[in-house]
Amino acid sequence: MPKSFVSLSCLIILLASIMLLGGCGNSALEQGIRAEKAGNDKDAFASYTAAISSTFMVSNKRAKAYAGRASIYILRGELDKALADLDKALEQDAQSEAAYYDRAVIYMLQGKPQLAQGDAKRLIELVPQNPAARRLFDLAQDPPPKFTLPLTWMKANQG
Numbered sequence: 001m002p003k004s005f006v007s008l009s010c011l012i013i014l015l016a017s018i019m020l021l022g023g024c025g026n027s028a029l030e031q032g033i034r035a036e037k038a039g040n041d042k043d044a045f046a047s048y049t050a051a052i053s054s055t056f057m058v059s060n061k062r063a064k065a066y067a068g069r070a071s072i073y074i075l076r077g078e079l080d081k082a083l084a085d086l087d088k089a090l091e092q093d094a095q096s097e098a099a100y101y102d103r104a105v106i107y108m109l110q111g112k113p114q115l116a117q118g119d120a121k122r123l124i125e126l127v128p129q130n131p132a133a134r135r136l137f138d139l140a141q142d143p144p145p146k147f148t149l150p151l152t153w154m155k156a157n158q159g
Contacts, residue, residue, distance in 0.1 A: 028047045028054060028065075031043070031047040032046075032051060032069075044072055045072045048065045049069060052069065060092065067096055070086045074105075083103065097130075100120075103119050109147060114140075120136040
């Protein structure tokens with residue numbers, strides 16, 4: 001067999017392996033989304049973590065996995081871990097709407113309206129037609145003395 005044929009065959013096998021491994025990460029992300037929508041936060045968390053760990057996952061998909069896992073951390077009240085994941089999501093995809101929204105909400109919960117306002121402003125730039133982004137921006141401009149937000153409202157308005 002000629003060397004070029006063997007090299008081409010090895011390259012095809014390598015590319016197929018990479019696509020298969022990358023597909024595992026995408027599958028884990030999809031499983032996480034389905035589990036979270038079904039209210040199964042434990043499985044969603046595990047699936048998002050698996051997607052994040054996938055070697056060949058593309059950046060914008062990895063950002064979705066980080067943002068998804070952050071939402072589970074928020075539900076658990078682990079805001080520092082959620083912020084860390086949202087920062088990583090934005091490193092992977094600087095246009096992650098979910099990451100900006102959730103991070104702005106966390107900043108409001110932590111009494112940091114100026115930081116929340118910055119994220120809400122960026123969100124408005126990304127999706128000017130999103131009324132939840134505008135409400136969040138307005139709230140950050142004139143914050144109440146104690147900000148609390150039902151998580152059901154947050155999930156419903158995430159857009």
